[in-house]
Every structure is written in structure tokens, then in C-alpha cells.
Amino acid sequence: MRVVFKYIWFLGMLLSTAFMYAQVDSDSIDQERRFTLRGSVIESETQDPIPNVNIEVNGGAYTTTDFSGEFRIQAKRGDELIVRHKDFETVYYTILSNERITVKVEPNEEEAKYKQKKFSRSNPNEFKSLIDSAETYLKKDAKRSIQFIESALIKSNSAKENAESYEVLGDIYMFWKQYDLAVSNYRISNQNMKTSIVKLKLAAAYKQNNNYQESIETYKEISKRKLSNWQLVQLYEGLGDVYFLTQSHQLSIDNYQKGLALAQKHLITPKITDLNSKIAQVYNVKGESLKAEGYFNKSMKLANTQNKKRAIEEKIKVADFQSTNNNYSSEIALRKEALEDINDIAYDSILDNASPLTSQKQNYKIGNAFALQKDYENAIPYLEKSIEEADSKEDLIVQKEATRKLHEIYRDAGQFDKALIAYQSYVELVDKLYIKKEQEISQAARFSKDIVSKQNRILSLESDRALTESQFQLTTEEAKRQKLIIYSLIGGVLLLLVTAFLMFKYIKQQRFANNLLALKSLRSQMNPHFIFNALNSVNSFIASNDERTANKYLTDFSLLMRAVLENSEEDFIPLEKEIKLLELYTKLEHFRFQDKFDYTINIDESIHVQDFVIPPMLLQPYIENAVWHGLRYKKTKGHLDIMITQTKSDEIKITITDDGIGRQKSKALKTEHQQKQNSKGMGNIKKRVSILNEMYKDKVDVLVDDFKDEEDVGTKVIVTLKKD
Structure with a gap:
């Protein structure tokens, strides 16, 4: 029986328009533009x-x-x-999108003379149709895409269709980084029907x-004989990736070389291009820099022949x-070239802040490279540019890091006034980033909850299907x-249970991370107030033309500030180190208020101070x-006693x-602003102690x-x- 090609039907006309719009990106690399084209070939009359x-x-596929x-x-x-x-004329067709195609042929000898290939669309x-809809919304709306899969499973009539549904569901979770699901x-999917493509995705x-x-x-x-050339390269690349992650570097290189x-x-x-780059990265980790550089040179030349991105x-x-x-x-030279190219593609490509191709990241890294060379004059403009761009693009992470680096440069260059301003900006950015991270964690938790709920519905649907089918089986099969x-x-x-455990573990880890970030933020809030008071002391000495005293005070202050x-950055430091800091700080305060108080520091000789640790800057505020709110206002000379037993x-x-x-008289003497500031300081300490006790099981107690x-x-x- 001779068959003549009649026509190809393209499925999902309405969906294809949206999909093609989302796919158009002239700067995307070939790998990013590839997709899985699905189709079928059937007889027109008999189906x-x-x-x-x-x-x-x-x-090549x-x-x-x-x-x-x-x-x-x-x-x-x-x-x-x-x-x-062999039964019909070869058909050639230019692919316009990833919509499913159906090739229908019919046995009609009289029509053989026309030899024209007719393409037309049909309703799937x-x-x-539901599977195609799920794939269309895969990268746009996870919930909607999963809903289409749920509907497809209801309409599924075979193990093959079940396998395809679960494969696409796996693709959805893979894109949205829900890897366990x-x-x-x-x-x-693999249990319903074993295919090499799904096994590649599973791996x-x-x-x-x-x-x-x-x-x-x-x-x-995976059977290599069943794979196309592209899939076989993917297999070797995937094996190389896993071996690299497990630090089996030679096995990683061997598989990359095969691919x-x-x-x-x-x-x-x-x-x-990709494999040359990955081989270079492995050699770099192994410490073989010359080989790594050779492969990187190859990958750079090849990448330059592709698109600019x-x-x-x-x-x-x-x-x-x-x-x-x-x-x-x-x-620096490479990053400057990349920066020029990034500016060229900025008008045509949308780069989110997570991309390494953002200009603010490259400006920061150029500034950092200059700083590492001690070339502060060139480093500062790039860091300032990075901060400006990061601020305009709301990239708090890069803005924070660039501000921190700018503070370090000013500090190392001896420009303490600019360093202080940069440090204050850094503290503010840490607070903003902390708030943003809390919001992101909350959103991620809600998203995960919704995803798990929909997955449970799908599992329940599968169970219900099995229950319904079981009612129609014979007694022996029942x-x-x-x-x-x-x-x-x-x-x-x-x-x-596993999902719940993983969610609980994830939430616990996030809570611990939030506590660490909160502690860091609270610690950073202590430093500006402390620095401000000390600099005021230096200012007062200079104002009174007491240059020698100011120099001596500033020398001791710099030692304290460095410590x-x-x-x-530490949650706890050795008690021995904290005692030295207290001695130095108390010495500085007494140096300024010699006529107001004397002090003593007594440490029980039986204490092994090296066995204990303490949160930094915990005792200094007290x-x-x-000094500032008790002894300074005393009419007679007072005394401060610090005792460790x-x-x-x-x-x-x-x-x-x-x-x-005393506290009551001191409170009565304060202005409204001073009361507010003191309240914040004491509140800061209470929060730190509360968080530390939550994390380390009641380690610190303050009374x-x-x-x-008396009067x-x-x-x-x-x-x-308490000791650990």
C-alpha cells in the first residue's frame, strides 16, 4: 500500500502565540533556545x-x-x-515553535501525482492540549501549570499518557527548584514507561x-544506543558535573573529554564551548592553572563566535x-571588556539581579581587584559606580558588599570620616537586606506550601484512580x-512524611540563619554609637588644645576599635579577650572622667578564663x-567595680x-531623645541575649x-x- 503525505496539523493555536512571544530572545545561546519537539505520525482514515x-x-538530532x-x-x-x-515522499518543514505536530497520511494512489506536502492545523x-498548556505556563505560572497536569491525569487513558504527565510535572518542579518533588x-513517570529521556532528567x-x-x-x-548525539553529550556532561561535585576530579575530566x-x-x-569551560574549571580546582588557562582560551574563542551574551x-x-x-x-581587563559588552546588550536583554552579567556586579569586582592591588585611587570610582547602579536596580546584596569594601578602603587609607559614613551606610543596608530576606523566606514558605498541597492532590488523584479501576477487575486480579x-x-x-520532614528541617535552618543575621545586625548597631562617643572625646581634647592628651587617647582608642x-563577626569570643577589651575601654572612660570616678577590676584567680566564651560587646554598654548616666552626675567622686567570680x-x-x-535620678535628668536612645540600647542587649539563649540553650543571664x-x-x- 502506497501512502502519500497529506498534511501536518499544528496543535494549540491560541497557546502557540503566547509561547512564541515568550521564546523570542535574539541574544539567547543555542542551548537555551533548544526545546523538545513532540509529534506523531498516523494514518488519516484509520487513525x-x-x-x-x-x-x-x-x-544533528x-x-x-x-x-x-x-x-x-x-x-x-x-x-x-x-x-x-519508504511509503511516502520525504517531507521537509521549518520549525517555528515547540507546539506539538501531527503528521497525517492517507492511502490514496490517485493523489500521488500531486507530491505536495500540505500542512494544516487541527484541534488536539x-x-x-492540556499537556501543551502545562508546558506553555511552565516558566510563567507554576500553580497554573500544575493545574493543567492535574486535569491531564484525569483525562489520561494509558500508562504512556500517565508517564508523559508525570514527566512534565517533574519538569515544572525542576524549573522551580523543588528538586525532591x-x-x-x-x-x-519512569515506573509507568521507561524511557532514556526521563532517565536523563531523573539523573x-x-x-x-x-x-x-x-x-x-x-x-x-541509561542505554547509550537509544540516545541521540545531543543526549549522549548531555549524559557525559551530567556525569562530569556529578563527579566534579563529589571532588572526583579525574573522573570528571574523563567524562567531560568524552562529551x-x-x-x-x-x-x-x-x-x-561549555565543555571546554568546564574542563578548565576542574583543572583550576586541581591547581593545574596552565591547563586551565589553555581550555579557557579555547572556550573564550568559541564563545566569541556565538552570540554576545x-x-x-x-x-x-x-x-x-x-x-x-x-x-x-x-x-580587570576582562571585566572591563565584559562591562562594555553588557552595556551593549542591556537594551535588548532583561538581566535580573541574580545574573552574574549585571553591570553593578562587574563594577564591584573591578573595584575589588584594584583594592587587592592597593590601588585605592582606581578602586573607589568603580565601587561608587557599583553602589549607584545597585541602588537604582534595588540590588541590596551588591550594594552592601560594595559599601563594605568602600569602608575598608577608606579605613585602610586613614580617611576615618569617610570610613565612618560608609560604615553607617553599610549598617543601614544590612538592616534593609535582613528585612528583604525575611520577606523572601515568607514568600518561599507560602510557595512551597502551595506546591506541596497541589502535589498531594495529584497523589490523591492517582490513588483514587487506582481505587476506581480495582472495582472492575476479576476476583483473582482484585x-x-x-x-x-x-x-x-x-x-x-x-x-x-518525608516532605513534611524536609519542610521542617528547611524552616529550622532558615530560623537559625535568621537568628545569625539578626545577631549580626544587632552587633553592628552597637558600634556606631560607641565610635561616636569616643570621637566626641577626641574632639573635646582637641578643642581644649590638649593635643598630647588627644593623641594618647586616640592611640588607645584605635587599639580598642581594631579589636x-x-x-x-563572631557570636562568641574568649572571655580572656573580652576582659582585655573591658580593661582598655574602662581605662579610656576613666581617662576622660578622672575627676568623677575611680575603678577596680577584680578577677578570681581560680577562674580558668580560657574555658569560657562570651558574646562580644555585651558588657561594654553596662x-x-x-559612667555616663550614673557616676558622671554624682556630686562626689564615685567608684566603679567590675568583679568576676x-x-x-x-x-x-x-x-x-x-x-x-541610680537609674531613677538618671532617667529624670535625661531629655526625651536621650531616654529613647537608651531604651534602644538596652533593648538591643535584651534581644541579643534572647536570641543567643534560643540558639545556645540559656547560656547567658542578665540581672x-x-x-x-542610700541617696x-x-x-x-x-x-x-555558662560554659559550653
Whole structure:
């Protein structure tokens, strides 16, 4: 029977318009533009599938139709699709989008003379339409895409359609970085129908979910004979990625080299560039810089022959390589070239703040490279430019890092006034970033909750389907069906438990991270007030023409400031170090108010101070309050006493007492603004102690009370510190 090609129907006319609009991006690299084209070849009259039809794309991909007449092949817009079979004339068609196509042929000998290939659109069946809709919304709206999959599963009539539904569901979760759910759905798809494409996706999902051994095993199980050239390159690249993550560097290089040889043989240009770059990265990690540089040179030359965006990406990778090897001049030159190219593509490409191709990131890294060379004159303009651009694009992370680096440069250059301004800006940015991170965590939690809810509905739908089908089976088959249902329900419950455990673990980790960020923010708030008071002291000495005293005070203050900044990133520091800081700080305060008080610091000789740790800057505010709000207003000369004693083998008590005017009188003397500022300072300490006790199980206890029953009642602060 001779068959003549009649026409190709394109599915989803309304969906294709939206999809093509989303896909148009002239600067995207070839790999990003590739998609999986789905289609089928059937007879027009009988609707019977035609197996073993040769399907080829001029870019090198090749496959055949399966027993159901369907095929899937990697392609991109503009490729030419070639359909060959012994019973009809070869068909050539230019691919315009990734919408599903159906090739219908009919046995009609009289029409053979026309030899014209007719392409037309038809309405898809309901299931295929739902799958296409899910793929269209995959990158835009996860919830809506999942809803289409849910509807497709209801319409599914075979294991093959079930497999396709769960595969697309896995693709959705993979894109939205829900890797554990992606793994689950790819596995379900593979259970319904085993295909090499799904196994490739499953192996990649295992890798992203940090199941490295499972990923390696899955890659090795895939039959290489069933893969197209492009897929085989993907397999070797994926294996290389997993071995790199597990630090099996030689195995990683071996697999990358296999993929590179195959890509070069079949002229798969995007992969040639990618694999040269990845081999260079592995050699760099191994410490073989010369080999790494050679492969990076190759990848840069190849990237320059592709589109500009890909060339920029490779320049930035090579610049990072030069940075790790301290070749700052080469790094700066590459980043400047990349910066010019980024400005060129800025009008045509939308780059979010997470992209490494943003101008603010490159300006920051150029400034950082100049700073590492001690070339502060060139570093400052780039950092200022980075801060300005990051502010306009609301990139708080880069703005914060650039501001911190600017503060360090001014500090190292001795420009303390500018350093202080930069540091204050840095503190404000830390607070803003903390608030933003809290909002992002809350949004991510809501998104994850919705996703898990929809996944549970789909699992429930699958269970209901199994229950319904079991009612129509014979008695001998019914027992088997019931077992399958029970196992499915148990699997669903286990999946729910695992998902709940992972969510609980994730929330716990995020809470701990939030506490660390809050502590850092609270610690950073202590420093500006402390620096401000000390600089006021220096100013007063200078104003009174007491230059020698000011110089001496400033020398001691710089030692204290250096120690405070060194400890500002730590949750706890050794008690011995904190005691030295207190001695230096108290000495400075006494130096300024010699006529107001004397002080003593007593440490029990039996205490092993090296066995205890304490939060930095915890005691200093209490000493500051004692001097500034108690002893300073006392009519006679007062006394400040700091005593450290050991009450238990794992506990010490730090007592700070003064015979000043007391808290009530001090409060009465303050202005409204001073009361507010003091309230904030004490609130800061309470928050720090509360967070530390939550994280480290009641490690610190603070008690504040009156010292004695006299006119000048004074103040007593008792800090109890427990050993780990």
C-alpha cells in the first residue's frame, strides 16, 4: 500500500502565540533556545499510528516514531524537520515553535501525482492540549501549570499518557527548584514507561537534590544506543558535573573529554564551548592553572563566535579564574571588556539581579581587584559606580558588599570620616537586606506550601484512580489491585512524611540563619554609637588644645576599635579577650572622667578564663551606662567595680556595680531623645541575649538592680555565663 503525505496539523493555536512571544530572545545561546519537539505520525482514515518513521533535524538530532507513532526530538526555532518513510515522499518543514505536530497520511494512489506536502492545523485531543498548556505556563505560572497536569491525569487513558504527565510535572518542579518533588515525579513517570529521556532528567534531578550516588547510578543505567548525539553529550556532561561535585576530579575530566569529543565530531557547537569551560574549571580546582588557562582560551574563542551574551558569560568565568590565581591585571581587563559588552546588550536583554552579567556586579569586582592591588585611587570610582547602579536596580546584596569594601578602603587609607559614613551606610543596608530576606523566606514558605498541597492532590488523584479501576477487575486480579493500592497509599504517606520532614528541617535552618543575621545586625548597631562617643572625646581634647592628651587617647582608642571590629563577626569570643577589651575601654572612660570616678577590676584567680566564651560587646554598654548616666552626675567622686567570680564549675558571675545617682535620678535628668536612645540600647542587649539563649540553650543571664539603699543608690548588673 502506497501512502502519500497529506498534511501536518499544528496543535494549540491560541497557546502557540503566547509561547512564541515568550521564546523570542535574539541574544539567547543555542542551548537555551533548544526545546523538545513532540509529534506523531498516523494514518488519516484509520487513525492508526505508523511506527519506525525516520525523524531528523538538520542540527544533528535523530529519532524514530515508537509503536504508538509518536516521537520527541531536540530542536530549536529555524531548524528543518525531515520526515522519511519508504511509503511516502520525504517531507521537509521549518520549525517555528515547540507546539506539538501531527503528521497525517492517507492511502490514496490517485493523489500521488500531486507530491505536495500540505500542512494544516487541527484541534488536539483534550489530553495533549492540556499537556501543551502545562508546558506553555511552565516558566510563567507554576500553580497554573500544575493545574493543567492535574486535569491531564484525569483525562489520561494509558500508562504512556500517565508517564508523559508525570514527566512534565517533574519538569515544572525542576524549573522551580523543588528538586525532591522533581525526583519523585520522574521516578513515577519512569515506573509507568521507561524511557532514556526521563532517565536523563531523573539523573539531573538527583544531582540537583544532592543525591550524587543515585545520580551516578542512574546515568550509568541509561542505554547509550537509544540516545541521540545531543543526549549522549548531555549524559557525559551530567556525569562530569556529578563527579566534579563529589571532588572526583579525574573522573570528571574523563567524562567531560568524552562529551567534548562527541560534540566536536557532530559539530554541536554550544556544547563544545561549555565543555571546554568546564574542563578548565576542574583543572583550576586541581591547581593545574596552565591547563586551565589553555581550555579557557579555547572556550573564550568559541564563545566569541556565538552570540554576545554567551561571549560575556565566558569572559566573566575567565575573569573569575584570573582572580583566584591573583592575576588582577588580567581580571580587570576582562571585566572591563565584559562591562562594555553588557552595556551593549542591556537594551535588548532583561538581566535580573541574580545574573552574574549585571553591570553593578562587574563594577564591584573591578573595584575589588584594584583594592587587592592597593590601588585605592582606581578602586573607589568603580565601587561608587557599583553602589549607584545597585541602588537604582534595588540590588541590596551588591550594594552592601560594595559599601563594605568602600569602608575598608577608606579605613585602610586613614580617611576615618569617610570610613565612618560608609560604615553607617553599610549598617543601614544590612538592616534593609535582613528585612528583604525575611520577606523572601515568607514568600518561599507560602510557595512551597502551595506546591506541596497541589502535589498531594495529584497523589490523591492517582490513588483514587487506582481505587476506581480495582472495582472492575476479576476476583483473582482484585487481590493484586488491593495490594497495589495499599502500597501506593503507604508510598503517598511516606512521601508526605518525608516532605513534611524536609519542610521542617528547611524552616529550622532558615530560623537559625535568621537568628545569625539578626545577631549580626544587632552587633553592628552597637558600634556606631560607641565610635561616636569616643570621637566626641577626641574632639573635646582637641578643642581644649590638649593635643598630647588627644593623641594618647586616640592611640588607645584605635587599639580598642581594631579589636572591636575584629570581633564584630563572631557570636562568641574568649572571655580572656573580652576582659582585655573591658580593661582598655574602662581605662579610656576613666581617662576622660578622672575627676568623677575611680575603678577596680577584680578577677578570681581560680577562674580558668580560657574555658569560657562570651558574646562580644555585651558588657561594654553596662559600663558605659554606669559612667555616663550614673557616676558622671554624682556630686562626689564615685567608684566603679567590675568583679568576676566563679559560682559553679561550669558557671561564672560578672558583677558591675557603681555608686552613682541610680537609674531613677538618671532617667529624670535625661531629655526625651536621650531616654529613647537608651531604651534602644538596652533593648538591643535584651534581644541579643534572647536570641543567643534560643540558639545556645540559656547560656547567658542578665540581672539589673539597685546597688544600695542610700541617696546615691547606684546600679548593680549581674551577668551569669555558662560554659559550653
